[in-house]
Amino acid sequence: MRLKGSRNEGRGWTADRNMLLVIAVSIFALASFIVEKDNLSLLFVLSNEQMQAAIKTTEITAPANPAANQITTAATTATETTPTVTTAGASTDADSSEKESSDIDLQALRSQKWHTYRLGDWVLADGKARKMMSNSWFNATLAADYRRALSDASNGTLVKHGGIPVQYRPKIFCDLVKKRGETTFRPEQLPQPGDLVMHLRLGDVLDQQMQLDEVQDVFNYGISIVPSQIRRMVNSQTTLGWWHYLKGKCYYEKVLEAINNSTAVAAKQNDNQKKRLIIVGSAIHTVNNENSNSLEFTRLVEEYFVQKGYEVQKRLDGMPDDDMVWMSHAPFFVTAGGSFSKVAAACVQRLGGIAFTQDLGDHCWEEPRPAIDMKNYSWESHGWRGKGLWPGNKNFPPEETIWNP
Numbered sequence: 167m168r169l170k171g172s173r174n175e176g177r178g179w180t181a182d183r184n185m186l187l188v189i190a191v192s193i194f195a196l197a198s199f200i201v202e203k204d205n206l207s208l209l210f211v212l213s214n215e216q217m218q219a220a221i222k223t224t225e226i227t228a229p230a231n232p233a234a235n236q237i238t239t240a241a242t243t244a245t246e247t248t249p250t251v252t253t254a255g256a257s258t259d260a261d262s263s264e265k266e267s268s269d270i271d272l273q274a275l276r277s278q279k280w281h282t283y284r285l286g287d288w289v290l291a292d293g294k295a296r297k298m299m300s301n302s303w304f305n306a307t308l309a310a311d312y313r314r315a316l317s318d319a320s321n322g323t324l325v326k327h328g329g330i331p332v333q334y335r336p337k338i339f340c341d342l343v344k345k346r347g348e349t350t351f352r353p354e355q356l357p358q359p360g361d362l363v364m365h366l367r368l369g370d371v372l373d374q375q376m377q378l379d380e381v382q383d384v385f386n387y388g389i390s391i392v393p394s395q396i397r398r399m400v401n402s403q404t405t406l407g408w409w410h411y412l413k414g415k416c417y418y419e420k421v422l423e424a425i426n427n428s429t430a431v432a433a434k435q436n437d438n439q440k441k442r443l444i445i446v447g448s449a450i451h452t453v454n455n456e457n458s459n460s461l462e463f464t465r466l467v468e469e470y471f472v473q474k475g476y477e478v479q480k481r482l483d484g485m486p487d488d489d490m491v492w493m494s495h496a497p498f499f500v501t502a503g504g505s506f507s508k509v510a511a512a513c514v515q516r517l518g519g520i521a522f523t524q525d526l527g528d529h530c531w532e533e534p535r536p537a538i539d540m541k542n543y544s545w546e547s548h549g550w551r552g553k554g555l556w557p558g559n560k561n562f563p564p565e566e567t568i569w570n571p
Contacts, residue, residue, distance in 0.1 A: 289334060347495050363498065365510060375405075
């Protein structure tokens with residue numbers, strides 16, 4: 167054997183010998199890894215990124231979104247779905263060995279295509295979610311499983327031509343969620359008795375509808391800083407405002423009141439046990455990599471519940487299917503706005519848990535304008551329209567709403 171183009175035979179032989187040694191050592195190392203990792207004669211072809219993530223046992227981060235490393239992420243490798251959990255006020259050890267998850271193209275879900283996977287809209291039979299069917303990884307998702315189960319249960323009558331669900335059947339979907347819970351997680355890896363699980367709508371709404379210096383007002387005052395005129399309007403992207411998805415102090419105060427007054431909650435909680443809240447959300451559910459607003463909002467929620475005596479942990483930036491399954495097994499669940507939370511809440515209730523839903527925040531819509539210097543918020547210039555364009559009038563409850571200039 168001789169290297170092509172080698173000018174010196176002696177040097178060529180030395181290079182050949184070195185190359186052979188490198189190949190031999192590499193084969194031995196790979197064989198050792200396979201045997202030690204699985205004790206099976208199966209070869210998993212891992213990318214360098216996946217290999218690095220697989221050998222980490224205490225911290226796994228989402229590679230496609232470096233900014234998310236500022237908070238704990240729940241990145242998933244081909245053989246792991248366990249999130250690293252950060253605790254405020256206490257420490258915890260996360261189990262890094264879960265059952266294998268579905269063979270989904272994980273990198274595609276963490277790419278710019280992430281926002282096309284609209285699981286909640288799909289399950290609720292919203293036709294706008296049909297675009298995600300074109301993705302190569304769709305057939306391995308929970309959404310595809312639901313479509314198949316819905317078709318089988320109805321002889322195809324509940325699925326449109328082209329495979330779009332036409333009706334929401336919570337029992338069919340939640341039965342799938344329950345089965346996935348049994349195959350994806352071990353019991354000790356699911357929410358435990360007494361845990362309060364909270365979904366936050368991170369990503370798109372937070373990071374595309376406001377500036378960073380506005381996030382604190384959004385959390386502290388919620389919809390009370392939104393003019394009455396635009397609360398039911400859509401913006402230039404035909405999207406509802408952030409106040410339909412994000413919840414602030416007004417809502418969480420009512421949630422805590424409901425928890426404290428619930429005999430069902432009291433029956434399931436151990437008085438001697440530290441109250442634990444696990445926050446679940448995806449800060450990379452966006453069309454770009456900017457998520458500083460999501461990180462700030464998460465910090466504010468965490469800080470608020472720590473002050474209320476909770477040990478707060480975070481399960482962030484996981485796979486949407488895994489998050490849906492994991493949240494649905496919560497004994498107590500707090501929703502955000504949006505279809506993903508709505509579907510998860512229905513499954514929580516069907517699996518025996520208690521869901522605190524966004525109707526607890528209905529009174530927040532009647533809160534008067536806060537006694538602060540009101541800003542001209544950036545999101546006010548997003549082209550709000552109903553029957554016509556918003557002319558810019560600003561009235562707040564209990565003021566009379568003036569529509570015309």
